[in-house]
Amino acid sequence: MVRGKIQMKRIENATSRQVTFSKRRNGLLKKAFELSVLCDAEVALIIFSQRGRLSEFSSSNMQKTIERYRENAKEEQANNPEIQLSMQQLKHETSNMAKKIELLEVSQRRLLGQGLESCSVDELHEVDSQLQHSLRNIRARKAELFKEKIEQLKEKERLLLEENAKLCEKCGSKPPAKEKEIVTSSRQSIQSSEVETELFIGLPEMRCL
CATH class of the missing domain: 1.20.5 (Single alpha-helices involved in coiled-coils or other helix-helix interfaces)
Known part of the structure; x- marks a missing residue:
């Protein structure tokens, strides 16, 4: 029976995904071992599962292999002009960003009333x-x-x-008057109920009507 071609995309079913991971991990570890034995190659393999579990294989010493890889990576970067140019640009951008941050911090302190003596x-x-x-x-x-x-x-x-x-x-009752109408009616009632309160000192017959 010929196996069908597996589409390379994430397996949505969690159980099928875990089964596939276990099978392919074991196969990958086996291939790494065979490569180290058949070809006398220094092989190091590190695998982290979705849950963070570690699986690894090393034909010699894992730490020494990682250090050897780092040294070779540094040498490759040092001998690659494009990587050197990219690193210089990153350093320049970092320096400019640090200067902008420093200027913003100075401006912020001044707006807060700090460090105005040197202004x-x-x-x-x-x-x-x-x-x-x-x-x-x-x-x-x-x-x-x-x-x-x-x-x-x-x-x-x-x-x-x-x-x-x-x-x-x-409820069948009359809606209350609006606020403006209430205020107007209250003002009119106050004006109509005003009485003369003028203070008069003297005889009654001398008061001007």
Whole structure:
């Protein structure tokens, strides 16, 4: 019976995936052993399972083989112009990034009022300008939040008034007046109930009517 071609993708079934891993791991370890014996090669194999379990094989000493690999990798990098150029670019970018971070830290300390003794007049003007700009942004954001909150409260008031009117309609009672109408009527009642309280000193007949 000819085996079908296995599609190279992750096995979704956990049980099948574990069985396949065990079989292929054993086969890989066997091939590594055969390669070291048949070809007199120094072979080191390290495998970590999905759960983190370690499986390894070494024809001699694993640690010595790893150190030998590191030495060869360093020599290859040193003899490769492209790798050297890439390393120089990385060092340059790292240096520039460190300088930018240092400048940002200095600017942050100045904005917090620290380390201003060594600042010149122009630098102090710049710090003041930054603070004023930040303050304007904060106030604008604060006003925006207040506006949004007021709109939310107005919408909530409208919904409560509608709900109250529906409840009054179900109960058969007259809906209460709106807040503005209540305030207006209260002001009118206060004005109509005003009495003369002017203080007068003297005889009654001398008072001007």
